[in-house]
Amino acid sequence: MPHLSIFDIAGPIMVGPSSSHTAGACKIGQFARALFHKTPQKVTFYLHGSFGEVYKGHATDKALLGGVMKFRTSDSDIKNAFEIAKEKGIKYEFIKKNLGLKWHPNTVKIVLEDGKYKMAVIGSSIGGGMIEILQIDSFKVHIRGRAGKHLSLVVMHDKSPSVTRAVVKYINSLGGIAVDEVVGQSLKDKTLSVVSMEGRRILLSEVMELEKIKGVDYARALSKLQKQQ
Amino acid sequence: MEFEFKTAEDLLKLTKKYDHSISTIAKWYEAERSNKSEGATRTQMKMVRDVMYEAVKKGIKSNQHTEWTGSGGDAHKLFNSLKDLKNMMGNKVTVRAMAYALAVNEQNALMGKIVAFPTAGGAGVIPGVLFSCAEHFHAGKRRLIKGLFTAAAVGLIIAERASLSAAKAGCQAEIGAAVAMAAAGLTEMRSGTPQQCLDSAAIGLKSYLGLVCDPLGGLVEVPCIKRNAIGAMAAIGASDMVMAGIKSKVPFDEVVSAMNNIAKHMSSKFRETALGSLAITKTGNEIKRKLGLKVTEEI
CATH class of the missing domain: 3.30.1330.90 (D-3-phosphoglycerate dehydrogenase; domain 3)
Structure with missing residues (x-):
């Protein structure tokens, strides 16, 4: 606790x-x-x-x-x-x-x-x-919805391990952030992944870069909301 | 953590070890926990104080009433009575504390901005007591902030060892907790020792053990608003007793355990469900019907 x-x-x-x-x-x-x-x-x-x-x-x-x-x-x-x-x-x-x-x-x-x-x-x-x-x-x-160690990112992407890997690889390449855990759920050909991260807050520009990865439909950062009182 | 405390005993040890007041230890705890400077922590508490102050100021002038129970305007009435105190039995400090407490909870019911300190339903006791007494002492802003930190430290112990939620432990965990917190804060503002602060909290909470949460129609209006005013009086009383040299026989940690014991055996009818006590009286059921809620029982 x-x-x-x-x-x-x-x-x-x-x-x-x-x-x-x-x-x-x-x-x-x-x-x-x-x-x-x-x-x-x-x-x-x-x-x-x-x-x-x-x-x-x-x-x-x-x-x-x-x-x-x-x-x-x-x-x-x-x-x-x-x-x-x-x-x-x-x-x-x-x-x-x-x-x-x-x-x-x-x-x-x-x-x-x-x-x-x-x-x-x-x-x-x-x-x-x-x-x-x-x-x-x-x-x-x-x-x-409360401040904690982990900052979440929600990513909707094609059901493919290579896309998940590309997302994790991209986040880990950013300075000051590391992926702690990815929990994904797949339905038909799509996967929705909740990515828990440690470290600094991910920037909007970085989230937009994530969306450019082939197979990613959208990425949404929730860290700001989780930190807010 | 260096400044970690989960019990009153831990807190007392820290105050002895560093030879500092409860408020200072609480401030250091927060700075350490959140990795912030002491200054930033104090600034955040100033924001809390300012929001409380605005709610009080708005509330004592307001004549607005709520839609469902028609609550409102009582803070204004009581505040006006201060102009002519000879018909009142309470003194200026206690009557003003009650008026301020009513003001905050009337604002809460009217969707005004408040600080849920410790909760929205019990938000009036602490500003009521501390602001009214600060005015009496002509206390500087710094002293008021100290009172707020001490109150929060006592609340933290209750949250760690029991609960601050009426849905879990009844009203004793909201108004009762607020009384204990306000009493401790006031005693620190009066330069009481850490032990005296915790004795005030113990006497305050002891008197509120077993209080159930039974709001009419489930709304945070009746009896919550007026309970905040009476709670403010109780907190001042507890602090007065201690400053007169009276001690609490039962230490604060044990009183919190007692509260927990009651919570464990308390029927869910008395825990914010509006299924018992005042909520199912004739008047309570009238409010339920107005809200379109199911009436199950009448006492």
């Missing part, structure tokens, strides 16, 4: 009313947005369990939508998320849905669309503002 920070106790700085139902929800939205990598035209939120039951009173809906628009958990604009989304021309919908028994009570499935692309992200808020991203499209993942 890593040592707790004094600021895990004296924090996080957030807009109320609930760390799990507001701050955590916002964070899941941020991750979904980072994975989608662009402003969606349409977002649908499927609210599971307690998220579906009490989302209104805890402003879970506003926080999720705010997160998708890249708001921080402490952003007072979360309150006006609906109005801001309308201004930006983002269509949104909230649907109460039982996603199944295996999910944590505070879980949401977010479907982001922009005409050409569509992505589904499932995340759970596990208490005190901590979250986990557990599924991207049909791929199972396990990404924790």
Whole structure:
């Protein structure tokens, strides 16, 4: 267990009313947005369990939508998320849905669309503002939304060990970063790899270089979100 | 880690070894853990203080009410009573502390910006106590920061050995923890010894053992907001007793173990599920119906 920070106790700085139902929800939205990598035209939120039951009173809906628009958990604009989304021309919908028994009570499935692309992200808020991203499209993942030793990178690529090797080789060639672990899941001809790294934060320019590797569809760095309070 | 502590005993040893206050050890702990300078750590705590201060300032003026329980405007009422204290039994410091505590939690319920210190539901106690008392001492900003670090150190011990989550341990782990933390912080601001700080925390937490989490409609509004105000009074009381020379019979670490023992046996109905106590009274069920929640039982 890593040592707790004094600021895990004296924090996080957030807009109320609930760390799990507001701050955590916002964070899941941020991750979904980072994975989608662009402003969606349409977002649908499927609210599971307690998220579906009490989302209104805890402003879970506003926080999720705010997160998708890249708001921080402490952003007072979360309150006006609906109005801001309308201004930006983002269509949104909230649907109460039982996603199944295996999910944590505070879980949401977010479907982001922009005409050409569509992505589904499932995340759970596990208490005190901590979250986990557990599924991207049909791929199972396990990404924790809290500062830690490992910084994650999500890479979607052709199902081929040579592509995975090329990705790892490229990251290890960068100064100050080393690949610690790659957890991949393959469906049909595609693999989604979650790459855990140690060392410094990967730069956007380096992530863009990764996307140029043959067989890589996209690469998304989540380190900034994982570090943010 | 040189400045590692997981218990009050560890913390006391460190304060003796380095002949420094709890707040200083907490600051060094954070600097070491996060590999930051002492200055950067203090700057981060200043940010915490500033956010708290803004919430207090906004809250004592606000007359906004929440959508579901209609909570709000009470901080303003209590703060106004300070103008004419002769009808109040509490003194200026305690009444102001209650007003500030209400202010923060009303802001929380209204989606204002707050510091979840230790949690969103118990966020009012620490700013309530420390800001009101700092005003009384005409304390500089440095002294207030010391109080905040000491409060966080006590919270860290509770988080390490028990829990700060009402979903796990009931309200004793939120308001109860906040009372212990605020009492210790205040005692340090009054130049109490580390032992006295921990005695204040022990007396504070002892008085909140067993408190259940039973919010109406599951919302962080009733009874949470007012419990923060009463918690602020309790923390000041605990610190006053210690500064008068009273000691805690049971050491802080043992009180935390007691809290854990209760948590283990506490029904999930009393842990943030709104399935017991106040949440299932006639009034509680009215709020549930308003929210479209299922009413299961009425007492």
